[in-house]
Amino acid sequence: MVVRRLRLVKYHRPVRHAVGMLALMACSLRGSDLVVDRVEPASGPATATTAVRIEGTGFDLPLQSDLDEGGTVVGAMSISVGDVALADAVWRDEQLIEATIPAGLPFGRHDVRVTLGNRSGVLAEGYLVTGGVTSCASTFIDVCMQPAPTMSIDISGAETIDTDTDPRCTTLVQASGGPVCLVNATTVNITSTGSLTATGSRPLAISSSSTMMIAGMIDVSSRRVGGQRGPASDDAACTFAAVPEEDAGGGGGAAGGSFGAKGGDGGVGDTDNSIGADGTAAAGLAGPVAMPTVLRGGCRGQTGGPEGGGGLGGTGGHSGGGLYLYAIDRIELSGRIRATGAGGEGGQVQAGGGGGGSGGLVVIESMTIAVSGEINANGGGGGEGGARVGSTPVSGQPGVDATFGTTPAPGGVGTDNRFGFGGAGGAGTTPAATATSSGAAGGGGGGGVGVIRLLGTTMVTGVVSPPSS
Numbered sequence: 001m002v003v004r005r006l007r008l009v010k011y012h013r014p015v016r017h018a019v020g021m022l023a024l025m026a027c028s029l030r031g032s033d034l035v036v037d038r039v040e041p042a043s044g045p046a047t048a049t050t051a052v053r054i055e056g057t058g059f060d061l062p063l064q065s066d067l068d069e070g071g072t073v074v075g076a077m078s079i080s081v082g083d084v085a086l087a088d089a090v091w092r093d094e095q096l097i098e099a100t101i102p103a104g105l106p107f108g109r110h111d112v113r114v115t116l117g118n119r120s121g122v123l124a125e126g127y128l129v130t131g132g133v134t135s136c137a138s139t140f141i142d143v144c145m146q147p148a149p150t151m152s153i154d155i156s157g158a159e160t161i162d163t164d165t166d167p168r169c170t171t172l173v174q175a176s177g178g179p180v181c182l183v184n185a186t187t188v189n190i191t192s193t194g195s196l197t198a199t200g201s202r203p204l205a206i207s208s209s210s211t212m213m214i215a216g217m218i219d220v221s222s223r224r225v226g227g228q229r230g231p232a233s234d235d236a237a238c239t240f241a242a243v244p245e246e247d248a249g250g251g252g253g254a255a256g257g258s259f260g261a262k263g264g265d266g267g268v269g270d271t272d273n274s275i276g277a278d279g280t281a282a283a284g285l286a287g288p289v290a291m292p293t294v295l296r297g298g299c300r301g302q303t304g305g306p307e308g309g310g311g312l313g314g315t316g317g318h319s320g321g322g323l324y325l326y327a328i329d330r331i332e333l334s335g336r337i338r339a340t341g342a343g344g345e346g347g348q349v350q351a352g353g354g355g356g357g358s359g360g361l362v363v364i365e366s367m368t369i370a371v372s373g374e375i376n377a378n379g380g381g382g383g384e385g386g387a388r389v390g391s392t393p394v395s396g397q398p399g400v401d402a403t404f405g406t407t408p409a410p411g412g413v414g415t416d417n418r419f420g421f422g423g424a425g426g427a428g429t430t431p432a433a434t435a436t437s438s439g440a441a442g443g444g445g446g447g448g449v450g451v452i453r454l455l456g457t458t459m460v461t462g463v464v465s466p467p468s469s
Helices: none
Strands: 022-027 035-040 043-045 050-057 063-066 072-074 077-081 090-093 096-101 108-116 119-130 153-155 158-162 170-173 179-185 188-190 195-199 204-208 211-214 217-219 322-327 330-333 336-338 361-371 374-376 387-389 392-394 451-460 463-465
Touching: 035 108, 043 050, 050 108, 050 119, 077 096, 108 211, 204 211, 211 322, 322 330, 361 374, 451 463
Parallel strands: 035 119, 043 119, 153 188, 158 195, 179 204, 188 211, 195 217, 204 322, 211 330, 217 336, 322 361, 330 361, 336 374, 361 451, 374 463
Antiparallel strands: 022 063, 035 050, 050 096, 063 072, 077 108, 090 096, 108 119, 170 179, 387 392
């Protein structure tokens, strides 16, 4: 009998990865950090495609290893601008990727993201989409004849500019007005955490050869509290109809500054003819409204009438300054522009209160202007007149500095009706208030609103106080 043995044969099957044939090794050639440094060009029109170079470091391609078939393949790469993925991006080397940004992206700044395998880097607001307008056409002041700009303005913190000394200023001479500090830029971007505060004797103009995005604040206001003065505040062309009278029984109150609207008149002093036979003290009367054709600041409030041989009248509040913004393509304001006037000082004993300062001048010019934030040129409140309470000399309360919104800045008001109260400043469509008269000193009138002009195709969903003229 023949006995045959059976031989057991063991078959080995390839072990496959649970997620497929490829096992991701998640490695790069050098393992360096991925950093996106810049995009060239940094802007392009929404109406056309734009070829760009995306530059940085660590653009090392990810590698995947095929454990079944052997060999190495290149892993995933994706490039996006905002929410739009770029379909034709080409890797050139560890520092350069080339791509084309399609037409139709929304206006404004967009993040640029590079993703290579499981690594990514973002250049925040690295690319600007414009409307495609390229020719300069400013009309209020001529910024178009200046040399082509070479710098951008990017502000994310608190910055100041003195229009007399700042090296960024180019002197622009107006045909009928004074010199201007012009800051000429390729783009302007003030983020939500950024602010630019201007002071100096010359008004401020900022020009962009593309777009201007203001999510933060530009401040050209004057304030009694803190002593800030806006650029070119208290223009020398401002006048008043009458000055407040000096009187031993109580001086006349000062008028507020007039600019885009009339300032408030001061209050009459010494209405009870309390000392001597000199009669009442005439109040200061506000000057005429001005419709500016040059870039300038607003009008300061008057100083109150003094007590004869005694207290000094309250000084008038400084006006808001002068600001001109121009961009060839588009200006978007989601933040704030402040060109408000300061409150007047209260008078010393038996002396008239100071008038409030008017708002300043803000002119914004571009092909397209979108305002979802606020532009404000309200006037400051007038100061209260001084008096004697028994034998005690008491100074009047100051007027309040104007601020944002459309609520008038209050005039100085004390607790004793023997004082002449200050008038509220103008705000929105509300006129500046006349101060009250007194048997002692008259109060100061409120400052009138300034002037705001929007030149271009404009969409306003925010606050403009006073309304654009």
